[in-house]
Amino acid sequence: MGLLEAKQISFGVSKRLLCKELDITLNAGECWGVLGPNGSGKTTLLHTLTGLHPLQEGEVTLQGQPINEMTRRTIARQLGLLLQDSHDPFPATVWETALSGRHPHIGRWQSETEQDWQIALDALQQMQLDDMVSRQVQTLSGGERRRLAFATLLTQRPPMMLLDEPLNHLDLRHQQLLLKRVAERCRNGHGAVMVLHDPNQAMHHCDRILLLTGDGSWQQGESRELLTSERLSELYGCRIESVELEGRRWFQYL
Amino acid sequence: MRPLPLLLLLALITLLGLVVALGTGSVSITPAELWLSLSGQHQGLASELLFNLRLPRALAAFAVGGMLALAGAQMQVLLGNPLADPYILGTSGGAAVGALLAMLLGAATLEVNLAALAGALGSMFLVFGLARGAGVWSTTRLLLTGVVVAAGWGAIISFLLSVAPQENLPGMLFWLMGDLAHNDTPWAGLIILLLALLFTLPSARSLNLLARGEQQAAVLGVGVVALRLQLYLSASLLTATAVAIAGSVGFVGLVVPHLLRLLIGSDHRWLLPASVLGGGSLLLFADTLARTLFAPQQLPVGVLTALLGVPIFLFLLQRGEK
Numbered sequence: 001m002g003l004l005e006a007k008q009i010s011f012g013v014s015k016r017l018l019c020k021e022l023d024i025t026l027n028a029g030e031c032w033g034v035l036g037p038n039g040s041g042k043t044t045l046l047h048t049l050t051g052l053h054p055l056q057e058g059e060v061t062l063q064g065q066p067i068n069e070m071t072r073r074t075i076a077r078q079l080g081l082l083l084q085d086s087h088d089p090f091p092a093t094v095w096e097t098a099l100s101g102r103h104p105h106i107g108r109w110q111s112e113t114e115q116d117w118q119i120a121l122d123a124l125q126q127m128q129l130d131d132m133v134s135r136q137v138q139t140l141s142g143g144e145r146r147r148l149a150f151a152t153l154l155t156q157r158p159p160m161m162l163l164d165e166p167l168n169h170l171d172l173r174h175q176q177l178l179l180k181r182v183a184e185r186c187r188n189g190h191g192a193v194m195v196l197h198d199p200n201q202a203m204h205h206c207d208r209i210l211l212l213t214g215d216g217s218w219q220q221g222e223s224r225e226l227l228t229s230e231r232l233s234e235l236y237g238c239r240i241e242s243v244e245l246e247g248r249r250w251f252q253y254l
Numbered sequence: 255m256r257p258l259p260l261l262l263l264l265a266l267i268t269l270l271g272l273v274v275a276l277g278t279g280s281v282s283i284t285p286a287e288l289w290l291s292l293s294g295q296h297q298g299l300a301s302e303l304l305f306n307l308r309l310p311r312a313l314a315a316f317a318v319g320g321m322l323a324l325a326g327a328q329m330q331v332l333l334g335n336p337l338a339d340p341y342i343l344g345t346s347g348g349a350a351v352g353a354l355l356a357m358l359l360g361a362a363t364l365e366v367n368l369a370a371l372a373g374a375l376g377s378m379f380l381v382f383g384l385a386r387g388a389g390v391w392s393t394t395r396l397l398l399t400g401v402v403v404a405a406g407w408g409a410i411i412s413f414l415l416s417v418a419p420q421e422n423l424p425g426m427l428f429w430l431m432g433d434l435a436h437n438d439t440p441w442a443g444l445i446i447l448l449l450a451l452l453f454t455l456p457s458a459r460s461l462n463l464l465a466r467g468e469q470q471a472a473v474l475g476v477g478v479v480a481l482r483l484q485l486y487l488s489a490s491l492l493t494a495t496a497v498a499i500a501g502s503v504g505f506v507g508l509v510v511p512h513l514l515r516l517l518i519g520s521d522h523r524w525l526l527p528a529s530v531l532g533g534g535s536l537l538l539f540a541d542t543l544a545r546t547l548f549a550p551q552q553l554p555v556g557v558l559t560a561l562l563g564v565p566i567f568l569f570l571l572q573r574g575e576k
Contacts, residue, residue, distance in 0.1 A: 052472055076475030083469055089334055090465045090520045100463055104475030108456050111523070156474065 001064050002027045003160045003191045004049060004079065009058030010216075011041070011048045018044055020216035021058070026160065031186045032193040033206030033223070037236055040214030042195040043084055046162045049193075050081045062160075076104035080158035084165050086149050088137045095133040097148055098124050101155030123154035126181055128174075142169035150178055160191040167201070179205050199240070199251045203227050211235055224249065255517050257524035264531035268316065271538035275312040276304060278546050310440045315541040315555070316534035317443030318434070318500045319510075323533025324450060325492035326507030327525055331461050332485040333397050334468075336515075339508035340493040343400030347407025348377025349497040354414045354426050363436040366429070367498045374494030377403060382486065393468070396486075432503030432556030434541050446495050450488050451530055457481060458522040465520060505560045506533050509567050516570050536563065 002025035012018045018041030026032060034042050047053035049060055051067045060067045062078055088097075101123070102116040124130045127147040132140075140148065146169045153161055163182070167175045182192050183205065196202045202209055202223065209226045211219045213235065219226060229242040232251065240253045277283045283291070283300050290296035291304050325340035333342070340346070352373025356366045385399040411430070418426060428435075454461075460481055463471040472478045496503070510533040511525065518524055540558035547553060 047469075050473065052469060071475075072472055072477050073475040076473065081473045083473065086470065087467055089336055090330075091515060092462075092466070092520050096462070096519070096521065097466075100466075100474060103459060103463060106459070111459075 003063060005061045006049060007059045007061070009048065009060060010056040011044060011053060012056060013041075013044055017056070017216050018214055019212060019218055022218055024210060024220060026191050026193060028159070028189045028191050029186055030191055030208060031182060031206050032191075032208050032210060033202035034193060034195045034210045034212065035197075035199065035202055035232075035235070036212035037214060040212040042212055043164055045210075045212065046081060046164050046193065046195065049162060050079060051075060052081075073104050076156065076158070078159055080153045080156045080161040082149055082153050082161065082163040082166055084168070086145060092137050093133070094124070094129060094135050094137060094140070094148055095120070097137055098129075098133075098151050098155050101152040101157075104156065119157065120151075120155045123151040126154060127151040128177065143171060143174060146170055147174060147178070150181070154181070158190075161185070161193075163192065163194045165195050165197070167196070167198075175201075199227055199232055199253075203249055203251070227251075257518040257521065257528070260514075260518050261524065261528055261531065264528055264535060268531050268535040268538065271535045271542070272312055272316075275315070275538050275542045276308050278542055279303075279308060280549065311434055311541070311545075312538060313440035314443060314499055315434050315537045317440055317447050318496045318503060319506050319537025319540075320447045320530040320534035321443065321450070321492040321496040322503060322507040322537075323510035323529040324447065324454070324526060325489040325496070326533075327511035327522070327529045328454065328461075328485045328489040328492075329507070330511060331465050331522070332393075332482060332489065334393055334465070335397075336512060337508070338397075340489060340496070341502060341504075341507065342404065343381050343396070343490070344377045344404035344407055345374045345381075345490050345493040346497045346502040347404045347411065348380070349374035349494060350430060350502060351407050351410050351414070352376075353429055353498075353501070354411060354418075357422055357426055357429070358414065358418055370501075371494055371498035374490070374497055377407065378490040378494065382490075428554050429501040431554035432501040432559070433552075433554045434500050435545075435552055440499075443495055443499050446492065447530065450492050451526060454484075454488055454526055455523070457484065458526055461485075461522040461526075462520065465522075500555070503537065503556045503559055505556070505563050506537060509563050510536060513563075513567055513570055 004026040006022055006024045008021045008023060010017065010020045034045060036042050044053055048055060062070065062075060067075060099112060099116065099120045102112055102119065106112060106116065121130065124133060127150055129147055129151055137145065137148065150166060166178055170178060182194065186192055194206065206223050209221060209223050211226065229240050229251065232240045238253065240251050243250050243252065273285055273288065276288055277285065281300065281303060283304065287296065287300055291301040322340055329338045329340055329342065330336055349370040353366050353370035356369035361369065381400045381403050385396040415426060460471065460476045463474050463476050464478065464481060468478050511529050514525055514528045514532055518528065536559060537555065540562055541555045544553040544555040544558045
């Protein structure tokens with residue numbers, strides 16, 4: 001049994017079918033990459049797997065239990081989603097935001113304990129944000145906000161995390177940092193799914209790949225088997241070449 | 255500022271507001287006399303005045319202010335917009351139409367209040383039903399429906415004012431600006447205020463998340479649909495009750511939650527009780543001024559809330575930017 005499983009799911013936006021009868025099993029310890037052109041349903045897939053977007057057919061199960069029979073709170077303890085964008089119309093500090101990741105673990109009549117603070121502080125340290133805990137979120141840069149959103153997800157500590165374009169806005173150093181954190185979690189037996197745009201990152205950081213075309217069809221497999229220059233060129237509709245360097249495959253598309 | 259000291263300070267200000275409200279008027283009552291009267295050791299004209307006029311009015315002022323500020327804080331989270339106020343979705347417009355119609359028909363105070371309540375509740379269900387429509391209940395749809403319904407009420411209000419006989423106009427205008435003059439039953443308001451606060455406080459942490467967007471809240475385990483429904487009902491009922499008691503007192507619901515956010519941040523576990531105390535005490539002071547400033551002439555309290563609130567708010571805004 002996988003951590004998160006989709007059985008024969010179909011979903012779409014308004015009347016457009018994006019993905020038809022997808023079967024996918026996301027296991028503990030695996031890191032998946034989702035690739036596809038704009039509008040092919042990558043974000044919608046993550047939202048569907050989290051139960052935020054309605055299924056047309058099929059079933060999603062989280063640790064064996066159908067997700068549409070679970071409360072949001074139970075889901076949130078096992079499954080986290082990094083949204084593509086965050087917005088903060090009201091003032092809040094970095095600390096308050098990171099600590100909000102503990103919400104599903106704290107009872108209605110309880111408040112955060114020292115242990116929750118420690119977890120939040122640890123997550124902020126992991127994303128190198130611990131020197132700005134009292135800053136207002138509205139004063140952060142785009143990349144800092146992105147790191148904070150990921151730190152909030154670390155604070156949530158879900159066994160499975162879905163990441164919607166996690167590297168957006170991040171500089172190269174912090175891209176590496178975030179990818180390192182994801183890899184660490186996968187080594188510790190957690191699962192991860194990343195929506196990515198760069199086939200090189202998918203190639204070198206993901207064990208398995210799902211390709212979405214947006215017309216209902218999909219392909220999945222081992223990164224090395226699935227990611228070839230022919231397949232990527234066809235997927236994106238532009239020329240992508242590959243080179244092998246010291247046993248690793250690199251894609252060029254400039 | 256730390257939230258707990260502010261909460262204590264607000265409680266102190268509320269107490270001070272009560273003493274001032276009960277003590278000032280055509281006959282002054284010193285705090286010592288107040289104590290004797292309230293503890294039942296003293297009877298006479300002062301006690302009569304106190305129990306029949308000033309105490310009910312002061313409590314009503316506190317309840318109305320508290321209800322509006324609490325409803326404002328809830329509405330701002332519900333609509334994800336710091337500029338939302340309790341009246342934005344048309345509840346007060348519906349109440350005004352009900353009240354003005356009753357006045358035109360020559361109804362007594364109690365009937366006017368009931369008509370206002372009926373109008374407010376009617377408007378609340380109308381907006382709710384229309385916004386639900388096809389089953390999708392998005393923030394934008396709710397906001398647009400509410401704003402449009404409110405505009406409709408506005409037109410009817412203008413119509414009623416333009417056809418009203420001359421002698422009814424001052425009363426109608428007073429009602430529209432908010433007026434606490436006719437209040438002998440403050441308990442209903444106080445009880446509803448207390449219930450709404452107790453009902454919302456357990457979800458205060460969920461409100462913090464909803465303030466960062468529906469999806470973010472859902473991802474972190476908040477049952478968004480139920481919470482938004484709860485917020486809508488709670489904010490609407492609070493507004494309906496407040497408006498039925500005192501007419502559309504402006505400013506409190508928009509600015510008090512905002513002002514407190516500037517002071518203690520956006521944690522609703524503190525913000526909600528602070529809003530109740532802040533809104534309540536603001537209206538308490540405003541109403542005392544409204545009935546004493548040009549005594550025996552009374553001003554509509556809505557004028558005073560704005561006159562008091564605008565400079566305080568602007569001062570804090572300036573300070574907050576540094």
